Amino acid sequence: MDRSEALFETLIRLADDHLILGHRMSEWCGHAPMLEEDLAMPNIGLDLIGQSRPLYTYAGEVEGKGRDEDDFAYRRIERDYRNLLLVERPNGDFGHTMLRQLYYSAFMEPFWREAKNSTDETIAGIAAKAVKEVAYHVRHSGEWVIRLGDGTEESTRRMADAVEALAPYVDEVFADDEALDAAADLGIIPSPKNLRAEWDARIDAIFAEAQLERAQTVSISGGRQGRHGEQMGFLLADLQYVQRTYPGLTW
Amino acid sequence: MYSQGLIGTDSRSEETPEFLEAFQKRIDADEKIEPNDPMPEGYRKTLVRQIGQHAHSEIVGMLPEGNWITRAPSLRRKAALLAKVQDEGGHGLYLYSAAETLGVSRKQMTEELLSGKAKFSSIFSYPTLSWADIGAIGWLVDGAAIMNQIPLCRCSYGPYARAMIRVCKEESFHQRQGFEIMTVLAQGSDEQKEMAQDALNRFWWPALMMFGPHDSESSNGDQSMAWKIKRFTNDELRQKFVDATVPQAEYLGLTLPDPDLKYNEETGSYDFGAIDWDEFWRTVKGGGVMTRERLAARNKAWDEGEWVRDAALAHAAKRKARKEAAQHAAE
Numbered sequence: 001m002d003r004s005e006a007l008f009e010t011l012i013r014l015a016d017d018h019l020i021l022g023h024r025m026s027e028w029c030g031h032a033p034m035l036e037e038d039l040a041m042p043n044i045g046l047d048l049i050g051q052s053r054p055l056y057t058y059a060g061e062v063e064g065k066g067r068d069e070d071d072f073a074y075r076r077i078e079r080d081y082r083n084l085l086l087v088e089r090p091n092g093d094f095g096h097t098m099l100r101q102l103y104y105s106a107f108m109e110p111f112w113r114e115a116k117n118s119t120d121e122t123i124a125g126i127a128a129k130a131v132k133e134v135a136y137h138v139r140h141s142g143e144w145v146i147r148l149g150d151g152t153e154e155s156t157r158r159m160a161d162a163v164e165a166l167a168p169y170v171d172e173v174f175a176d177d178e179a180l181d182a183a184a185d186l187g188i189i190p191s192p193k194n195l196r197a198e199w200d201a202r203i204d205a206i207f208a209e210a211q212l213e214r215a216q217t218v219s220i221s222g223g224r225q226g227r228h229g230e231q232m233g234f235l236l237a238d239l240q241y242v243q244r245t246y247p248g249l250t251w
Numbered sequence: 252m253y254s255q256g257l258i259g260t261d262s263r264s265e266e267t268p269e270f271l272e273a274f275q276k277r278i279d280a281d282e283k284i285e286p287n288d289p290m291p292e293g294y295r296k297t298l299v300r301q302i303g304q305h306a307h308s309e310i311v312g313m314l315p316e317g318n319w320i321t322r323a324p325s326l327r328r329k330a331a332l333l334a335k336v337q338d339e340g341g342h343g344l345y346l347y348s349a350a351e352t353l354g355v356s357r358k359q360m361t362e363e364l365l366s367g368k369a370k371f372s373s374i375f376s377y378p379t380l381s382w383a384d385i386g387a388i389g390w391l392v393d394g395a396a397i398m399n400q401i402p403l404c405r406c407s408y409g410p411y412a413r414a415m416i417r418v419c420k421e422e423s424f425h426q427r428q429g430f431e432i433m434t435v436l437a438q439g440s441d442e443q444k445e446m447a448q449d450a451l452n453r454f455w456w457p458a459l460m461m462f463g464p465h466d467s468e469s470s471n472g473d474q475s476m477a478w479k480i481k482r483f484t485n486d487e488l489r490q491k492f493v494d495a496t497v498p499q500a501e502y503l504g505l506t507l508p509d510p511d512l513k514y515n516e517e518t519g520s521y522d523f524g525a526i527d528w529d530e531f532w533r534t535v536k537g538g539g540v541m542t543r544e545r546l547a548a549r550n551k552a553w554d555e556g557e558w559v560r561d562a563a564l565a566h567a568a569k570r571k572a573r574k575e576a577a578q579h580a581a582e
């Protein structure tokens with residue numbers, strides 16, 4: 001895999017993660033458990049979608065075929081999306097949503113921190129902005145995981161369910177991937193594998209405060225190869241609805 | 252906006268004539284009334300009602316627009332709509348805070364909304380059926396909100412006036428954004444033009460209804476005007492809105508769905524056709540197309556969030572207890 005191919009595939013992976021997780025977060029808008037969260041959750045969704053945009057735009061430039069951010073976001077088939085299965089998981093209850101956010105953000109925080117020193121200037125620039133936003137996402141979701149884990153009997157049970165439900169999707173975050181590994185070798189991004197120890201320590205510390213136990217489970221993967229869960233088609237049906245119904249128009 | 256001429260407000264006061272006169276003097280001198288100042292009970296109640304209806308409308312208003320966030324047609328539009336809906340939630344939050352300065356809690360106001368006792372603006376009882384509706388809402392609904400709220404920035408009650416200044420800045424941004432969506436559609440394909448016209452057809456009359464009943468039907472307008480809670484009557488504001496909006500529709504090349512709409516040389520304003528007041532009252536009283544669903548959605552979010560709110564309280568109590576225990580141990 002040459003440099004531009006590795007860079008392109010890496011950008012698509014990252015952009016898809018951010019878009020799909022941001023889309024999931026935006027599904028909460030107007031339905032949060034309290035008004036403060038009706039502001040905080042769209043805010044996180046907005047940050048994520050905002051981060052996907054320069055990644056897609058740059059992917060289009062690297063590819064050189066004239067595709068723009070919306071071509072990638074709206075005009076691909078499901079198998080071409082390269083996001084992690086973790087980020088497409090349905091929202092579930094508020095605890096599931098916050099735990100999913102914590103898992104992803106606790107991965108991206110050190111990722112963006114390291115990527116500030118990328119050999120690729122554009123990625124370094126995107127990372128410098130994103131690193132501040134992701135720090136807030138970790139704090140916000142982490143605080144909720146602690147409150148809910150160490151809250152009432154019901155909230156403790158629900159958080160334990162969320163830990164169980166999301167456990168299969170953790171390994172994929174750090175798994176071998178041809179494109180990401182190649183990009184890491186070129187100093188474009190940090191290698192996800194190398195971020196695992198920091199992630200584990202972070203999650204363990206939060207879980208200790210939340211009085212939650214990590215769950216043992218079998219891993220499920222496939223997102224990076226475009227093999228998604230059954231829910232993904234419905235997400236895309238929503239996301240792409242207008243673009244699919246009226247192809248080729250400007251909005 | 253969004254309080255629709257204070258439907259159902261009781262502005263009667265029981266105070267002595269001297270007290271009322273002294274209060275009126277302060278109002279006439281354009282002094283701002285602040286939370287701890289003496290004020291007639293009717294003044295307080297009118298404001299609680301108005302600010303409450305306004306806050307509820309901001310919150311319920313997140314739903315019809317939220318309906319298109321996941322389906323927004325481009326990343327730019329999706330981000331802008333998310334930001335807009337989030338702003339509306341923020342408006343709700345400052346308005347609840349302004350109402351709290353008058354001695355009602357957010358919890359109390361929330362319960363009144365959820366039980367259906369408190370009203371929200373009739374405009375949010377209409378469904379958003381196409382992407383163009385998001386443009387029409389920004390253009391017309393936020394536009395009507397601005398018309399109503401700019402004078403409220405000079406409202407006699409300080410905390411409300413100050414909240415409005417901040418809100419108005421954001422509403423005018425929303426209005427421009429909505430108009431821009433409509434501009435793109437109106438200059439787009441035939442399907443897009445049709446979509447824009449259809450949205451305008453459906454939202455025009457409901458937007459006019461946002462200003463509330465006809466002045467002759469608006470029972471407490473005079474007292475609110477005297478107290479400078481309101482600065483213009485419902486009909487005056489509605490007329491200003493029509494006059495501002497007709498040229499915008501012409502610019503877009505869209506037709507307002509009113510065959511009686513006509514420029515009046517004498518008044519320098521546009522005359523317009525009769526509003527369907529039956530539809531207005533039916534909607535305000537809970538019979539709008541989406542009224543039940545909006546309330547059901549708010550109730551569902553609230554009920555399903557109960558365990559989260561309970562857990563947050565329980566956790567805070569545990570933390571406090573642990574901290575106290577640690578302090579004891581240290582002593």
Ligand SMILES: [Fe+2]
Pocket residue numbers: 309338339342418422
């Ligand atoms: Fe608003």
Ligand SMILES: [Fe+2]
Pocket residue numbers: 339393421422425
């Ligand atoms: Fe607005």
